[in-house]
Amino acid sequence: MIKLANDVRADLHSHTTASDGVLLPAELVREAAARGLTHIAISDHDTLAGIAPAQQAAHDHGIDVIPAIEVTCRSGEQEIHVLGLCIDANSADLIAFAGMVRRARYERYVAMVERLRDVCGLADLTVEAAVPVKEGSLGRPELARMLLEMKYVGRLQEAFDMWLGKGKPAFVPNSAPDVSEALAAIHGAGGASILAHCGLYRDGEALAARLLDQGLMGIEVFHPDHSVSRQERLLALARERKALVSGGADFHEHDSPKAKHFGRVYVGRTDLERLFEATN
Numbered sequence: 683m684i685k686l687a688n689d690v691r692a693d694l695h696s697h698t699t700a701s702d703g704v705l706l707p708a709e710l711v712r713e714a715a716a717r718g719l720t721h722i723a724i725s726d727h728d729t730l731a732g733i734a735p736a737q738q739a740a741h742d743h744g745i746d747v748i749p750a751i752e753v754t755c756r757s758g759e760q761e762i763h764v765l766g767l768c769i770d771a772n773s774a775d776l777i778a779f780a781g782m783v784r785r786a787r788y789e790r791y792v793a794m795v796e797r798l799r800d801v802c803g804l805a806d807l808t809v810e811a812a813v814p815v816k817e818g819s820l821g822r823p824e825l826a827r828m829l830l831e832m833k834y835v836g837r838l839q840e841a842f843d844m845w846l847g848k849g850k851p852a853f854v855p856n857s858a859p860d861v862s863e864a865l866a867a868i869h870g871a872g873g874a875s876i877l878a879h880c881g882l883y884r885d886g887e888a889l890a891a892r893l894l895d896q897g898l899m900g901i902e903v904f905h906p907d908h909s910v911s912r913q914e915r916l917l918a919l920a921r922e923r924k925a926l927v928s929g930g931a932d933f934h935e936h937d938s939p940k941a942k943h944f945g946r947v948y949v950g951r952t953d954l955e956r957l958f959e960a961t962n
Contacts, residue, residue: 717945904929
């Protein structure tokens with residue numbers, strides 16, 4: 683049985699420059715330690731590239747790095763994210779799977795840009811201009827933000843209402859893998875599968891319950907976008923189903939409203955011990 687020190691503060695959801703975060707892995711580790719965390723999961727979108735440099739930096743800051751990933755997938759037509767915690771960062775199969783997800787996401791993004799140019803009349807829009815320098819998480823929200831920055835729309839929702847919404851002229855169906863494939867990839871790499879930020883999905887709590895029936899191992903209960911009442915409901919669901927309980931600040935950058943939660947949203951000893959026991 684795994685026993686940890688009493689004073690455990692583990693943030694199990696964070697991002698670095700390996701995907702769409704602004705801090706280098708070493709910088710994120712230093713910031714996490716400065717905010718009193720004892721453990722930090724490096725869970726970049728569809729890549730494991732930030733884990734090794736974070737682990738190297740951890741020795742200098744007295745903090746443990748948990749290797750992780752946030753996999754883009756879909757349940758039906760809805761895009762969702764599944765965290766893989768305590769994964770083998772050297773798993774060739776998981777590395778290949780993540781690469782496939784990144785390629786599919788990029789190809790869909792480019793296809794939407796081309797439809798905006800060729801079908802919607804944005805004749806001067808180029809792929810080079812529309813793809814962000816940091817390709818960490820490419821999708822319709824990122825494309826809408828680019829259109830806003832480039833003055834094609836006056837507000838984000840306008841991009842969806844005119845072009846990017848389902849049934850609109852630039853919409854391209856989601857090509858992300860099914861959640862069953864994501865679960866298999868995470869479990870194959872020895873990791874624990876956790877549904878990220880349930881509160882952001884349509885019928886998120888029902889989705890979590892359904893995925894637990896399909897092999898999902900846990901739920902991200904504690905997240906900046908979850909109200910206290912939602913956390914209570916998710917925690918009750920996790921306890922009832924004997925699922926793992928996870929949580930983290932989902933930190934990306936200092937300028938984000940979520941930044942103030944970094945160091946304040948975490949799980950304690952009991953839940954971290956259960957995670958380690960489930961993946962050892």
